Amino acid sequence: MNLGELAEKIQAKLIGDASLDVSRLATLREADNQAISFFHNQKYLAELSQTQAAAVIVREADVSSCPCASLVVKDPYFAYAQLAALFAYQPERTGIDRSASIGDACEIANSVFIGPNVVIGREVKLAAGVIIEAGAVIEDSADIGEGSHIKTNAVIAHHVKLGARVIVHQGAVIGSDGFGNAMHEGRWHKVPQIGSVIVGDDVEIGANTTIDRGTLGNTIIGHGVRLDNLIQIGHNVEIGDHTAIAACSAVAGSVKIGKYCLFGGAVGIAGHLSITDGVILTARAEVSNDIKEKGIYSSGTALLPNTAWRKCVARLRKLDESVRKLNRIAKKVED
Known part of the structure; x- marks a missing residue:
C-alpha cells in the first residue's frame, strides 16, 4: 500500500512521495524504509529525528522535526490505531467446524x-x-x-x-x-x-x-x-x-x-x-x-528505597502519639 492511499484512509495531509510503498508498522526506533511509524509524545523527539521510517504520522507542529515523509493529522495516536486495523492479522474464518x-x-x-x-x-x-x-x-x-x-x-x-x-x-x-x-x-x-x-x-x-x-x-x-x-x-x-x-x-x-x-x-x-x-x-x-x-x-505511597520506606512506616506508627503531644502543647500555650 502506498502513502497516498494510507493518507486518504486516515484523512491525513501527506508531505512526501505519494507513490512510496510501505508494508508494515513499526516503532520509531525499529522502523526501516518499508515501515510507517507515529509520533505523539515529546519524550521520543530524539527517536523521531533519527528514525529510518519511510513515513511518520505527526501533528502539524512536529513536521519540522520529521526527517522523512509526514502524514499530518490532529491526533497521531488515533490515526495509528486506524492504520493498525489495516495491517493487523486477519485470518480467514468461514462456516461451522464439524467438531462444534x-x-x-x-x-x-x-x-x-x-x-x-x-x-x-x-x-x-x-x-x-x-x-x-x-x-x-x-x-x-x-x-x-x-x-x-x-x-x-x-x-x-x-x-x-x-x-x-x-x-x-x-x-x-x-x-x-x-x-x-x-x-x-x-x-x-x-x-x-x-x-x-x-x-x-x-x-x-x-x-x-x-x-x-x-x-x-x-x-x-x-x-x-x-x-x-x-x-x-x-x-x-x-x-x-x-x-x-x-x-x-x-x-x-x-x-x-x-x-x-x-x-x-x-x-x-x-x-x-x-x-x-x-x-x-x-x-x-x-x-x-x-x-x-x-x-x-490516589492512595498508598510511591516506591521508595527499602530503608527510607521502613523509616516512613516507623514514623507513621508514631503519628497519633505525636499529634496528641502537639495538641497538649497547644492547649498549654493557649492556657
Whole structure:
C-alpha cells in the first residue's frame, strides 16, 4: 500500500512521495524504509529525528522535526490505531467446524463462524458476523450481538446478553456466579445468583477477566467500556459508558461507576459504593467511600528505597502519639 492511499484512509495531509510503498508498522526506533511509524509524545523527539521510517504520522507542529515523509493529522495516536486495523492479522474464518457442539433451538445467522470444539447450549442467539473461536463455551439462552468476537476458551454463561461488536478475549468468563453466601448455624450456604450480565455495544473484555452475574438484578457494562486483563467485576456492578479499567483491578459487588472514568492497574473498590462520571484513579488506589466529584484520586505511597520506606512506616506508627503531644502543647500555650 502506498502513502497516498494510507493518507486518504486516515484523512491525513501527506508531505512526501505519494507513490512510496510501505508494508508494515513499526516503532520509531525499529522502523526501516518499508515501515510507517507515529509520533505523539515529546519524550521520543530524539527517536523521531533519527528514525529510518519511510513515513511518520505527526501533528502539524512536529513536521519540522520529521526527517522523512509526514502524514499530518490532529491526533497521531488515533490515526495509528486506524492504520493498525489495516495491517493487523486477519485470518480467514468461514462456516461451522464439524467438531462444534450446538444445542437445540439456536438462532445462528448464516455469516457466523464457529471454530473447533466450541460448545453452544440451547436457545442461543448468534447475530450476523459473530466469531466464536476454538474451545469457547456459550451456555443456554445467551444472546450475542452482531459482529461480536469471542476468543479461544472464553465462557459466556447462560442468559448473558452481549451487544454489537463486543470483543471477549481468551479465557474470560462472563456471567459466573457472584460471591453470595449466607451464614446459618455455623455454616455457609450458597445464595443462588439468578440475575445476569448485560454488556453494551463496542465493549472489549480482556483475557481472564471475570464478570459475575447479578444476585437478583443484572450486572451492567455500558457501551464502549474497556476492561483490561485479569479484572474481577462483582455481582450487580454497573459500569458507565466509555469507562476504562486497567489490569488486576477488583470491583466488589453493587458498585456503581460513572461514565468516562479511568482506573489504573490494581485498583480496589469496596462494595456498594458510587463513583461519579469522569473520575481518574491512579494505580493501586483503594476506594472505601463514595466519590461524588470528578477528579484525580490516589492512595498508598510511591516506591521508595527499602530503608527510607521502613523509616516512613516507623514514623507513621508514631503519628497519633505525636499529634496528641502537639495538641497538649497547644492547649498549654493557649492556657
